[in-house]
Amino acid sequence: MASLEQVKQYLAYWFQLGKPLIVNGKTSDGRSKVLPQAVIQGDRYSPEFEACWQHITSGAWKSSYLEGTIQTIEELLSSQWDISSCARCAMPVPMLGLGVQTSGECPCSDLPDWPNTELPQPRDPINSRRQLTNIRDRLSQI
Numbered sequence: 850m851a852s853l854e855q856v857k858q859y860l861a862y863w864f865q866l867g868k869p870l871i872v873n874g875k876t877s878d879g880r881s882k883v884l885p886q887a888v889i890q891g892d893r894y895s896p897e898f899e900a901c902w903q904h905i906t907s908g909a910w911k912s913s914y915l916e917g918t919i920q921t922i923e924e925l926l927s928s929q930w931d932i933s934s935c936a937r938c939a940m941p942v943p944m945l946g947l948g949v950q951t952s953g954e955c956p957c958s959d960l961p962d963w964p965n966t967e968l969p970q971p972r973d974p975i976n977s978r979r980q981l982t983n984i985r986d987r988l989s990q991i
């Protein structure tokens with residue numbers, strides 16, 4: 850079972866490569882695809898990405914899925930699925946709980962320029978304050 854944190858990271862990473870979320874039905878402003886323009890802002894997720902994530906955690910978009918995949922957000926959070934890394938591109942992908950990647954299911958399969966080590970890689974927001982706290986905690990234990 851994928852955790853909420855994993856699903857959030859999964860979406861954040863693919864949004865950074867330009868893969869939209871397909872919303873079943875329509876969003877309140879009539880879109881059927883959602884792709885935040887910015888995912889990371891400084892050391893945190895962008896307000897736009899957080900707003901999108903809110904719709905997911907509130908259950909409104911639980912049947913949405915990332916373009917190129919068939920697993921809905923709700924399914925990813927069920928016990929059947931896990932999130933693991935693609936054997937080809939190391940991006941987070943849905944994987945059956947047994948660690949089996951079903952063939953051709955990584956959304957990277959239709960990205961001709963991916964994997965590309967010359968492009969900036971998707972990343973997590975850097976929380977420098979948390980990192981500093983970690984360092985301080987480690988130092989205080991010595």
Ligand SMILES: [Zn+2]
Pocket residue numbers: 935936937938939940955956957958
């Ligand atoms: Zn891949």
